[in-house]
Amino acid sequence: MAPKTPSASERAWLDEHGNEIEDHDRGLVYDLQTLVDRRRALTLFGGLGVAGALAACSAGTSSTSMTTSAASGSTSPAGTTSTAGAATSAATSSTTTDADLVEAPDETAGPYPGDGYNGQNVLDDSGIVRRDIRSSFGSSTTTAEGVPLTIKLTVKDLATSSALVGAAVYVWHCDRDGSYSMYSEGAEDENYLRGVQATDDSGTATFTSIFPACYPGRWPHIHFEVYEKVADATSSGPIVKTSQIALPQTASEVVYATSGYDRSVGNLAQLSLQRDNVFGDDGGIHQLATMSGSVSTGFTAALTIGV
Template sequence: MTDPRWTDDDGQEIDEDHRGLVYDVQTLIHRRRALGIFGGVALTSLLAACGVSTRTADAAASPSATASATATPTATATATATATATAAASAPLDEVPDETAGPYPADDSNGVNVLDDSGIVRQDIRSSFGASTATAPGVPLTIALTVRDAATGAALAGRGVYLWHCDRAGAYSLYSSGIENENYLRGVQETDANGTVTFTSIYPACYSGRWPHIHFEVYADVATAVATGPIVKTSQIALPQETNDLVYATSGYEQSVRNQAQTSLSRDMVFSDDVGIHQIATMAGSVAAGYTASLAIGV
């Protein structure tokens, strides 16, 4: 039976190519789960702008998008990552773009190597390890990254993932002035049976010239990572503007408000090639309870 929404005044069915933006967006929603390309917050905003009911978006979003705002970041991340890994584990997906590691990787490629330090393999990366135990302040953020084979969609268990990002002031440990002796907001973990690693961290700043982001490298296994062996994939996670705005309105992130206003995903030196479409995290949570950023990547 023809849907009356897609018929003309004479009752004839309108060709799909001429049904307009609302039809296109609704079609995109149904494909979202397989593609995993939009964050839940960003998708809701797109739908609202097009006049499409957010009920449809809620139904299509990952389970994390409807998680309770009072849920702990770790619990939300676990549920999100597991559901995401299961949902598309049997379907091929696009390979995440290769990106620069930037000037502050501390992976032995730019003056510093933290990967061979005892203590780098850890889940909670908020504090330094070794000689210092300083903790980076900021809005809590759990980062759940799921690694899959792009050709098959199969979860890649046992891979090593090195992840790092800037602090609330936009500075990088081991490099930036005043924190050269800190190594917080850096860590290595092994992907689980679902291909997922989950890091406990804080929300990074937006510093001048870049869109808010998180760096990561994927290795064949943890042993290869800590030996600074061959890298399988180097890329970055983009954080969606709607969540950035909420976090940057809190104390300590004042500089980020101005910096983000001066850039965009479409102008960013890393994400502009496909507007971050394969790298935008799906977000859940709140400023008070902390956020979870989830992303599935194909390698």
């Protein structure tokens, strides 16, 4: 697994709230050539991905509740969702095969990575390697409130389709109010909703978290970085992949109808996955999570990526 080396040529980015940010604020940078390479890759593989997405949308099956496309998901009367997730060939599902494995698109880490790039670095703090990321660690033990969410990110070698065992995954996302720990007003002294895990024998890193909010200008999402090993993640080692997980619409709508997510309802209503300034380039088809669960039992977001 070869580490990814950022290019020198950069362009302006929009931050997590849709505002233009300067070079020193934008987290991960990738240049015009990266965009060209990505579009070229999409040209080569897009036909297969889109065809797979359309097939998944039309061939989705259901047991006790109706299943629709992964972009919208489905909801039972009890608030249980089962989103198809097969709209992305990289999603973990019973129908996904190694032949469908594609490289996860490179995406911005945004202005709040906490990895040392934009000032603060939580990755060298004792306690960052953990499965349950709901609470802060260190001087604060504040727990972020919200609907429970289990995050399962499976990492595979793109060349061999083999599970990458012992790789490190760093995830972070906003809280129920749309705030990022370490950066947002009122959360500067917190480091919740950030953590590192090693992948298991199936190449999967699992985190216990909460469902993030939808804040103005961005589709509901989870940031992640992949490192070759935990030691690299905790010592400013080379980053193999930086990208984001998109959360399906129907599951988001179910969660946002619950107490505490009030502002997310209106924010989501003004957005679409296809118009998002990160996922919109390809509609997020390679980053859209498979969702299962309910408000009462908690949701699980699962995604398989190639690196």
